[in-house]
Amino acid sequence: MSRRSVLAAAAAMAALAASAGPAPAVPGAGQGHGRPRADRHVDNRFWTTAADWRTGTAEGTAVTAGARPGLRVARAAGRTDYADPHTGKTATWEYARWTSPVHRSTVPATELIASWNADTPKGTWLQTELRGTYDDGKKTPWYVMGRWASGDDKDKDIRRTSVDDQTDGRSTVWTDTLSLDGAAAGPRVVSYQLRLTLYRRPGTTVTPTVWRAGAMASAVPDRFTVPASEPGLAKELKVPRYSQEIHAGQYPEYDNGGEAWCSPTSSQMIIEYWGRRPTPADLAWVDPSYADPQVCHAARQTFDYQYDGCGNWPFNAAYAATYKDLQGVVTRLASLTELETLIAAGIPAITSQSFLKEELTGAGYGTAGHLMTVVGFTADGDVIANDPASPSNPAVRRVYQRREWENIWLRTKRKNAAGKVVSGTGGVCYLYFPTKLSAAQRRALAAVGVR
Numbered sequence: 001m002s003r004r005s006v007l008a009a010a011a012a013m014a015a016l017a018a019s020a021g022p023a024p025a026v027p028g029a030g031q032g033h034g035r036p037r038a039d040r041h042v043d044n045r046f047w048t049t050a051a052d053w054r055t056g057t058a059e060g061t062a063v064t065a066g067a068r069p070g071l072r073v074a075r076a077a078g079r080t081d082y083a084d085p086h087t088g089k090t091a092t093w094e095y096a097r098w099t100s101p102v103h104r105s106t107v108p109a110t111e112l113i114a115s116w117n118a119d120t121p122k123g124t125w126l127q128t129e130l131r132g133t134y135d136d137g138k139k140t141p142w143y144v145m146g147r148w149a150s151g152d153d154k155d156k157d158i159r160r161t162s163v164d165d166q167t168d169g170r171s172t173v174w175t176d177t178l179s180l181d182g183a184a185a186g187p188r189v190v191s192y193q194l195r196l197t198l199y200r201r202p203g204t205t206v207t208p209t210v211w212r213a214g215a216m217a218s219a220v221p222d223r224f225t226v227p228a229s230e231p232g233l234a235k236e237l238k239v240p241r242y243s244q245e246i247h248a249g250q251y252p253e254y255d256n257g258g259e260a261w262c263s264p265t266s267s268q269m270i271i272e273y274w275g276r277r278p279t280p281a282d283l284a285w286v287d288p289s290y291a292d293p294q295v296c297h298a299a300r301q302t303f304d305y306q307y308d309g310c311g312n313w314p315f316n317a318a319y320a321a322t323y324k325d326l327q328g329v330v331t332r333l334a335s336l337t338e339l340e341t342l343i344a345a346g347i348p349a350i351t352s353q354s355f356l357k358e359e360l361t362g363a364g365y366g367t368a369g370h371l372m373t374v375v376g377f378t379a380d381g382d383v384i385a386n387d388p389a390s391p392s393n394p395a396v397r398r399v400y401q402r403r404e405w406e407n408i409w410l411r412t413k414r415k416n417a418a419g420k421v422v423s424g425t426g427g428v429c430y431l432y433f434p435t436k437l438s439a440a441q442r443r444a445l446a447a448v449g450v451r
Helices: 010-016 050-055 262-273 293-302 313-320 336-344 402-410 439-447
Strands: 042-047 057-059 061-063 071-073 078-083 090-099 103-109 111-119 124-134 143-148 171-174 177-180 189-200 209-218 326-332 349-355 367-377 383-386 397-400 413-415 421-423 428-434
Touching (some): 042 050, 050 061, 071 090, 111 189, 262 349, 293 313, 336 402, 349 402, 397 402
Antiparallel strands (some): 061 071, 078 090, 124 189, 326 428, 383 397
16 A cells, blocks of 8 residues: 555654544534534635735735736745755755735644645746744744655756654654644644745746645544444546556656555546546656556656655645646545535545554455545445555445445544554545536535635
8 A cells, every 4th residue: 555654653643632622523414515614623724816825925926817826936036055855966046935924723723734736847846834823822933845846857857855854842744744743732733824935947937836825724633433424425426447556566766666656546536537637748758568657657746755655645736736727635524424515516535544454344455544536425325435456447446334434534543453553544635626616516615615
């Protein structure tokens, strides 16, 4: 399965255990449409509109015009040298910067995950940072949440990367997640700012463009089990089925090959569900004897050179957004009912879960972290998932028992095979969707707090 060990560090586990209060009530079928529920433990804030971008502090950035407003470099605010730890090369870049206004979260957060959608032509890149304010008024440092370039031209691009060893003794960045270190009585992050720095080669006019940026703040209750929800939908979406396992041994430089590609494989399924595909030129580097070369491409384009894997959550969302008019976010959902709301509107979801073999009937494996694509629900309410950890493409469609699947996805604590208490994902998912949405799709996304 994926090499990602989901917040397995003790500090991150303590952070998940830090949230106060009982587990949230699970809404009944049909509830919550149009706006997020007040009892959700998740707050999403994304900057996407021209008005949003104008609320921030601009240092050399300007707002792009048109149907998809964003930020671009209008003038250089400064120059800096960047020593790429993954190539050993140092280069000079000019940059412009945008800093968001302070966003006060609706939940005092124990975790924050940033995500962004951007176009980064060759010779450009983007750095996303986050600075939180604790409930005692003290601030975190500016944490780097990702250095992103969609390409990997060895002469023109940096290596996309997360940044390790970031902590202030109260919070720590674990690859893509800012997690509070404290136990139950520890601090919370009550507000935050994002800072986007857009880089390009000096003397050029080419520029990155950022269309969407924001963060998900959450304080999911500490729990081994979650309340059961009642089935409310029978529907299945026609999502392409791709197996990661048929790529075993291919391109081991990217996360040891296909057997670890659950995240990019799932991403590619939904990208193609929305009618987007890589071009023949994009795939020209792939061995023509390999089936589904677009899966190899997705693995290469999501690879995090520091994490040494393809399971960086925001990198997958950013990859999806490299396709025309497609958007991607990382968030958490509160229940299977919220997933039903999305499926009803024609929006599949990529979910992250961890479990022992005996905890998910029919899976045939256990995992410390794995991504699946939820495509529907049976008449009995069971989950229909495209599970990339399958031996062939036809075998990818699986039906998993509702109660088992609900628990392995939404819990924040579990026991591993050795009986040790480790973390669960607490409902993490990726949502990809086009810029042009139906009214029903906009309502469904708003119902889970995404705009």
